[in-house]
Amino acid sequence: MASPHLVFDEWEDEYAERNEHLRRSAVRDLFAAVSRPNVIGLSGGSPDISSLPLDQVADCAKNVVDEFGLKALQYGSSEGRPEMRRVVADMLAEDGIDVDIDQIIITNGSQQALDFMGRVFIDPGDTIIVEGPSYLGALQAFSAYMPDVRVVPMDDDGMRTDKLEELLEELGPGGAKFIYTIPNFQNPAGVTMTLERRKRLLELAHEYQITVIEDDPYGKLRFEGEHVPPLKSMDPNVIYLGTTSKIFAPGLRLAWCVAPKPIIEKINLSEQGAGLCVSAFTQCLCEQYFTKTDWKGTLKKSQAIYRSRRDALIGALEEYFPEEATWTHPEGGLFVWVTLPPYFDTMQMMSAALERGVAYVPGSNCYPDGQGKSSMRLAFSYEPEENLREGVRRLADTINDRLELYRAFMKAGALPKAAGTAEASDPEGN
């Protein structure tokens, strides 16, 4: 945007209209900032993979070539290797999702699955429904297909199904192409949808004939509380997305989409046009990892790390953040959602925070419509505990600086205008 040079783009008139609707990932842009020395990254959602048994992964990698030979290096089918889909089916069965492997398609990361959702369902102007806030990568993927995105607010129990019902009533039966939800340890809100809400969501979806897309990258990252059954286990028509990114390694780009057969066939057609097939090599590698290593033991170590880090982050928030701030209390996953008083604009505050050496995701990036301006997403997944504490301290300093100014304004009776409709963006609902 604010480029230091005037760059002339001679192709400017050549680009398709959808490019104007593409959202740029704030997280991605922040990666550049975070790679500056001494900046603590509370922004990116990279999982901690330090628990991975590297020697075993190296053996798996070597085995792939030794055992599978040329098969691991040749083209494969667009739906993915049957062996990999079997690994996925077995994993899903543990969560009460019983599917044949022909209802599973392997994708190049969940991001590609999200793109396929847009590709298969969205005509320009079609209405889709997301939680507010929602995963910015999903908003980005869908935006290429130019939908009208409607937002349903959340609270500590997940998507507010009463508000969903109001919206569905307004839109009428079949009035939206799909409802996109992340029921477990939502990105960015960190909250989990209760069983009651899940059931109500499915009832409403059925009543209004709307497809439900359940994105579940974090489901196996619960470190506290009770497991809640996935939507897919209660309704076979739900489209379910899973990934190896948070339970093995995001660098492999291996994920899956589970859906009724007719939808799988449509996705398969998209896959043929958009990527042909997913790397046979990385599929073989994942098959090895999930059948020949103690991946659940490794995952337990990760969960323990995330738990300590969440405690460190929340402890620091309690210690350093002003009483005006509120935040969520995730029982798993990677993120905490913090909401400041409505006169804060976390996007504007970014440069001051970066100068103090801390990065986060401004809340407005997690909404399609300008909400969330006084909120921010903090990731506790990647930085060690001492950095989380120090990062929160720096962030608190940045906030308190401004707060003093605001308080002086308020004292003088000149309260700054609210930065956005922050109330609706408070997933705590308080």
Next chain:
Amino acid sequence: MASPHLVFDEWEDEYAERNEHLRRSAVRDLFAAVSRPNVIGLSGGSPDISSLPLDQVADCAKNVVDEFGLKALQYGSSEGRPEMRRVVADMLAEDGIDVDIDQIIITNGSQQALDFMGRVFIDPGDTIIVEGPSYLGALQAFSAYMPDVRVVPMDDDGMRTDKLEELLEELGPGGAKFIYTIPNFQNPAGVTMTLERRKRLLELAHEYQITVIEDDPYGKLRFEGEHVPPLKSMDPNVIYLGTTSKIFAPGLRLAWCVAPKPIIEKINLSEQGAGLCVSAFTQCLCEQYFTKTDWKGTLKKSQAIYRSRRDALIGALEEYFPEEATWTHPEGGLFVWVTLPPYFDTMQMMSAALERGVAYVPGSNCYPDGQGKSSMRLAFSYEPEENLREGVRRLADTINDRLELYRAFMKAGALPKAAGTAEASDPEGN
């Protein structure tokens, strides 16, 4: 299409319009047929990777984890690893293409790059220009964006630039979004564009302000004749696509797109929405392979294999095929394009051929508009020489069976109607 069961798709009304335009890959569908025992596959374009030094590849794979550790397993940047882009830049320099690494983006196979071309440039109804015949995967990728595809015929010297000029004159300046060409050992025609034609193509593209996309997966598979400089080496505005699929391993899904910086930025935005990033692991593996093994020595072995196989295929065509058939004489790549008399329909002939135990790609799959019905693509890349000969023999039997029937018809003065406008689809132009 002709499903034995009536499958009710309750989502039928939910799909976006683009799904109706998606082309199903005949090659993919044939994979299923070919996996039947005793069917010789002259259909699929899988490269021969038997020359790969598997022990060294296994070491490379292990090294990736040992040397790069968690970096190979974590998220990476959407443009790709600088080290991988450096490997690509060095490879391009050998072909006279001098680019900085910021003009290179790594993609999940060339198929993803083709999808990005459609995504970045094509609004529904926009005109694009392709060679006739053209790569069916490209036609498939572009079709998702609902363009109006115009076809320029080819002959032994590649795209007929005189016909291109006529078309551009009809369309007027800026009348098409891009010209898509595979100048080297074209898929499916097997012909190579002459230097003179390349220069003329660039002149015309400049005159009519049309972007040129040069897809070059086979450029390094020349086994005969003289190297012709790539379009990109003569015009920095050309968009150039390359891949590891034919020079290392298609199972890794690692390719690249080289373009002027503003276009790379648009593609990068698409990448963020459609896949986030390409596997860091497979990038590291390719870096290892292209810097630490004698990949050019391995490639020479592959070239020698392809040369013998082309000779075997063409020798068999000369021996077994009827005099009415013509075919191209590729100096590299994987494919020969065969054209039968115009009253043949190679799509209709498929089941008879499969019954005799041989598969090919019907020519109409390589056109967007129903041309090519009497042609077929034969791949000499994958099957050993004796299978190529036997496959051609079986195919000749299938053809001769029909030919006898046709000759009887002709004798009786009842020549069957032409199967299509086969003349225009004959890349030999004779």
